[in-house]
Amino acid sequence: IICVGAExxxxxxxxxxxxxxxxxxxxxxxxxxxFKECLQTLLDHGIKVKFSGGETxxxxxxxxxxxxxxxxxxxxxxxxxxxxxxxxxxxxxxxxRSGGKTRYEKRENSGIMCNGLTLARLCLIxxxxxxKYPEISAxxxxxxGKYRPDQYLDDLGMTVGEALTxxxxxxxxxxxxxxxxxxxxxxxxxHNTGGGQTKCLRIGxxxxxxxxxxxxxxxxxxxxxxxxxxxWRAMYENYNMGVGFEIVAEEDAAEDILSIPERFNLEAKIIxxxxxxxxxxxxxxxxxxxEFQYP
Amino acid sequence: IICVGAExxxxxxxxxxxxxxxxxxxxxxxxxxxFKECLQTLLDHGIKVKFSGGETxxxxxxxxxxxxxxxxxxxxxxxxxxxxxxxxxxxxxxxxRSGGKTRYEKRENSGIMCNGLTLARLCLIxxxxxxKYPEISAxxxxxxGKYRPDQYLDDLGMTVGEALTxxxxxxxxxxxxxxxxxxxxxxxxxHNTGGGQTKCLRIGxxxxxxxxxxxxxxxxxxxxxxxxxxxWRAMYENYNMGVGFEIVAEEDAAEDILSIPERFNLEAKIIxxxxxxxxxxxxxxxxxxxEFQYP
Numbered sequence: 001i002i003c004v005g006a007e008x009x010x011x012x013x014x015x016x017x018x019x020x021x022x023x024x025x026x027x028x029x030x031x032x033x034x035f036k037e038c039l040q041t042l043l044d045h046g047i048k049v050k051f052s053g054g055e056t057x058x059x060x061x062x063x064x065x066x067x068x069x070x071x072x073x074x075x076x077x078x079x080x081x082x083x084x085x086x087x088x089x090x091x092x093x094x095x096x097r098s099g100g101k102t103r104y105e106k107r108e109n110s111g112i113m114c115n116g117l118t119l120a121r122l123c124l125i126x127x128x129x130x131x132k133y134p135e136i137s138a139x140x141x142x143x144x145g146k147y148r149p150d151q152y153l154d155d156l157g158m159t160v161g162e163a164l165t166x167x168x169x170x171x172x173x174x175x176x177x178x179x180x181x182x183x184x185x186x187x188x189x190x191h192n193t194g195g196g197q198t199k200c201l202r203i204g205x206x207x208x209x210x211x212x213x214x215x216x217x218x219x220x221x222x223x224x225x226x227x228x229x230x231x232w233r234a235m236y237e238n239y240n241m242g243v244g245f246e247i248v249a250e251e252d253a254a255e256d257i258l259s260i261p262e263r264f265n266l267e268a269k270i271i272x273x274x275x276x277x278x279x280x281x282x283x284x285x286x287x288x289x290x291e292f293q294y295p
Numbered sequence: 296i297i298c299v300g301a302e303x304x305x306x307x308x309x310x311x312x313x314x315x316x317x318x319x320x321x322x323x324x325x326x327x328x329x330f331k332e333c334l335q336t337l338l339d340h341g342i343k344v345k346f347s348g349g350e351t352x353x354x355x356x357x358x359x360x361x362x363x364x365x366x367x368x369x370x371x372x373x374x375x376x377x378x379x380x381x382x383x384x385x386x387x388x389x390x391x392r393s394g395g396k397t398r399y400e401k402r403e404n405s406g407i408m409c410n411g412l413t414l415a416r417l418c419l420i421x422x423x424x425x426x427k428y429p430e431i432s433a434x435x436x437x438x439x440g441k442y443r444p445d446q447y448l449d450d451l452g453m454t455v456g457e458a459l460t461x462x463x464x465x466x467x468x469x470x471x472x473x474x475x476x477x478x479x480x481x482x483x484x485x486h487n488t489g490g491g492q493t494k495c496l497r498i499g500x501x502x503x504x505x506x507x508x509x510x511x512x513x514x515x516x517x518x519x520x521x522x523x524x525x526x527w528r529a530m531y532e533n534y535n536m537g538v539g540f541e542i543v544a545e546e547d548a549a550e551d552i553l554s555i556p557e558r559f560n561l562e563a564k565i566i567x568x569x570x571x572x573x574x575x576x577x578x579x580x581x582x583x584x585x586e587f588q589y590p
Contacts, residue, residue, distance in 0.1 A: 014309065014364045055364070061413060061432055062362045067354055069309045071366040118356055137356055 002172045003189040004083065005179060006076035008047065011039070013054035017066040021135050027066065028056065038170060041104050045173035064135045084203025084248075086187040087274055092254040093200075093209060095271035096171060096261055098192070098244030099218035103265045104173055110156060110163035111218035115193050116238040117164065120220075123228035124160055125149060145227055155219045163220045168193075171245045178247060178260050185257070188248030192240040198294045200246060201281045204274070211272035212286040217241040232289035243271060297467045298484040299378065300474060301371035303342065306334070308349035312361040316430050322361065323351065333465060336399050340468035359430045379498025379543075381482040382569055387549040388495075388504060390566035391466060393487070393539030394513035397561045399468055405451060405458035406513035410488050411533040412459065415515075418523035419455055420444060440522055450514045458515045463488075466540045473542060473555050480552070483543030487535040493589045495541060496576045499569070506567035507581040512536040527584035538566060 001008045015031065017024060039049055049072065099111025112120060122137075124145040130137045137143055147153070149161030156163050171191065179186060190200045200209050217235075221242065225235050235241060249257055254270055261268035283294045296303045310326065312319060334344055344367065394406025407415060417432075419440040425432045432438055442448070444456030451458045466486065474481060485495045495504050512530075516537065520530050530536060544552055549565055556563035578589045 010368070012366045012368075014366070016311070016362050016364070057364075058413075059362055061416070062359055064357055064359060067311050067352075067357045067362060069311070069350070069352075069364070071307045071309070073305070073307075073368050118353075121356070141355075 001072050001074035002175050003191050004074075004076060004081050005183070005186075005189070006074035006081075008042075008049045008172075009073045009075055010050040010052040011035075011070055011072050012052050013068065013070040015054070015056045015066065015068050016059045016063045017056070018060045018063050018135070019058045020060055021064065022066050024056075024058075031068065041170060042172055045104070045176065047172050047176055080183075082186060082189050084188040085205065087204035087207055087248050088187065088250075089207070089274050089276040090251055091187055091248050091274040092251050092270050093211065093272040093274065094247040094249060094254055094257055094268055095214065095243035096174065096245040096247070097215065097267035098169060098240045098242055099220075100267055101265070102169070102174075103263075105169070107162075107166075108158060109169060110158065110166040110220040111240070111242055111244065112163065112166055112220050113168040113193060113240055113244055115196065115240065116224070119228055119230065119238070120164055120224050121145075123224060124164065153219075153223070155223065157219070163223075169244055174261050174264050174266055175245065175247070177263075178257055181260065182249065182253050182257050185250045185253035186247060187250065188246070190246040190248070192244050192246060195237070196239045197236040197241055197243065197285060198283050200248075201283055201294065204248075204281055206277050206279060207281050208275040208277035209272060209281070209283045210275055210286070211283065213269065213271050214285065214287060215242050215267070215269060215271070232287070233292045236285050236287070236292055237294065246271070248274065296367050296369035297470050298486050299369075299371060299376050300478070300481075300484070301369035301376075303337075303344045303467075304368045304370055305345040305347040306330075306365055306367050307347050308363065308365040310349070310351045310361065310363050311354045311358045312351070313355045313358050313430070314353045315355055316359065317361050319351075319353075326363065336465060337467055340399070340471065342467050342471055375478075377481060377484050379483045380500065382499035382502055382543050383482065383545075384502070384569050384571040385546055386482055386543050386569040387546050387565050388506065388567040388569065389542040389544060389549055389552055389563055390509065390538035391469065391540040391542070391556055392510065392562040393464060393535045393537055394515075395560075395562055397464070397469075397559045399559065400464070402457075402461075403453060404464060405453065405461040405515040406535070406537055406539065407458065407461055407515050408463040408488065408535055408539055410491065410535065411519070414523055414525065414533070415459055415519050416440075418519060419459065448518070450518060452514070458518075464539055469556050469559050469561055470540065470542070472558075473552055476555065477544065477548050477552050480545045480548035481542060482545065483541070485541040485543070487539055487541065490532070491534045492531040492536055492538065492580060493578050495543075496578055496589065499543075499576055501572050501574060501576070503570040503572035503577045503579065504567060505570055505579050505581070507579075508564065508566050509580065509582060510537050510562070510564060510566070527582070528587045531580050531582070531587060532589065541566070543569065 125143045130143040147160040420438045425438040442455040
């Protein structure tokens with residue numbers, strides 16, 4: 001919703017669960033608290049989302065444990081849509097950090113958000129845990145890590161379980177404020193979920209996104225790469241690698257825009273720029289692990 | 296949406312699947328065709344639903360095979376909402392059949408719609424099938440029926456598999472027409488999904504729904520009861536038992552309203568009436584299997 005410059009209207013949730021494995025009443029109570037907390041945080045920042053209820057379905061034949069999803073509807077004037085069409089060579093890319101702790105959050109966040117979690121679980125969590133809870137792992141592969149979920153790692157500054165279950169950050173409070181103050185200078189908005197650092201490929205036309213000043217990836221990403229042996233190229237494709245949200249903006253405004261995330265104690269920096277490319281979109285990542293081109 | 300007298304705006308789908316068990320491209324292609332067919336059927340009857348896309352999530356750790364859900368948003372003037380508050384003693388209950396074949400459908404429907412399917416599968420499908428496809432059945436219970444999905448049963452007039460996978464009927468074309476022509480006389484609308492013949496308990500105030508003229512339940516319901524040994528009381532609570540949709544209407548208009556489903560070749564009849572009840576809603580079902588009271 002926020003990525004096209006729209007205002008949210010309402011949210012509907014859908015919970016599919018296996019009532020033989022999951023304590024239903026407890027789950028629904030926790031979810032209710034979580035939804036309330038999220039909606040209140042948004043409201044505190046002037047973003048009103050109406051919770052329109054939802055559906056809870058007992059699906060013991062289909063679902064091993066639980067699967068929670070939701071739909072947000074929003075509204076935007078067609079003339080104000082941020083579609084990425086206005087992205088031009090020379091625009092700068094501002095990256096908002098995925099880890100850390102903003103002023104509107106209660107706990108430190110590992111930064112993993114909601115992508116690549118299957119690999120993360122598999123390579124970090126030990127077989128012992130799988131034997132205890134067979135319902136949480138696909139038979140095809142299984143856990144092969146060396147950690148217990150409650151194991152504290154100095155590198156992470158939290159337990160492995162806390163790192164894996166860190167909530168996806170709500171960027172809306174910050175982005176809404178950026179749009180209020182600098183909307184006309186913003187040409188693209190990208191929430192780095194599926195696709196990680198290459199998700200920007202989906203917007204703009206004939207743009208070469210050159211990211212040569214990415215911040216250090218949060219410790220969770222370093223750990224996943226080490227334990228899984230995944231290539232760095234694939235890591236940048238599947239994980240946000242420390243930058244959860246990107247704002248593409250006109251060069252003149254980029255420095256000024258950085259002052260807004262700062263007010264929220266959200267780290268932000270200019271991570272790259274847009275260049276022209278012939279015929280298709282391209283991403284180049286220049287990191288200390290190598291230079292990678294996509295697609 | 297239709298049950299509160301609203302007009303649909305848009306539809307968003309969500310598909311959670313196990314890519315190791317389900318051929319993803321094939322599934323998405325079939326779903327796309329199915330959505331198109333549904334939306335076109337609705338459009339042919341003047342009901343415009345915008346398909347706003349959706350999300351497909353690979354969830355091999357959570358989902359055995361697949362789980363498909365969707366969200367429809369609608370719009371209605373608050374003054375036109377059908378909330379059930381206007382239901383009065385003396386109102387009649389019109390039942391729309393769940394089985395059969397309307398003019399806007401291609402195939403005969405078993406009538407089962409989308410509720411009670413877990414029990415239906417378990418009691419009808421044989422262990423042999425479970426051994427072949429262990430991923431489609433919860434380990435806790437398992438199939439204990441005597442049929443193969445491709446087995447044709449004279450009683451059903453179709454195969455067991457066709458009966459179990461019969462789509463939930465779209466009642467919107469018929470109900471929209473009823474609302475157009477008789478809206479002011481309609482006091483309640485009930486889609487008999489979860490709760491079956493007792494779903495009407497959720498609307499109205501101090502109403503006793505007396506259903507004494509229900510049509511014969513479709514053959515699929517008779518078969519499920521016979522094979523599972525479920526009580527008839529529970530059958531009426533979990534299944535629609537042949538009536539998929541109910542319209543509560545003022546007595547004067549009820550006979551006239553019946554002419555509309557008839558135009559669509561959808562069987563309809565007056566199945567009961569509303570009486571006064573002290574302090575809460577109640578349903579009485581008088582059937583050839585006994586008289587049942589809920590709650």
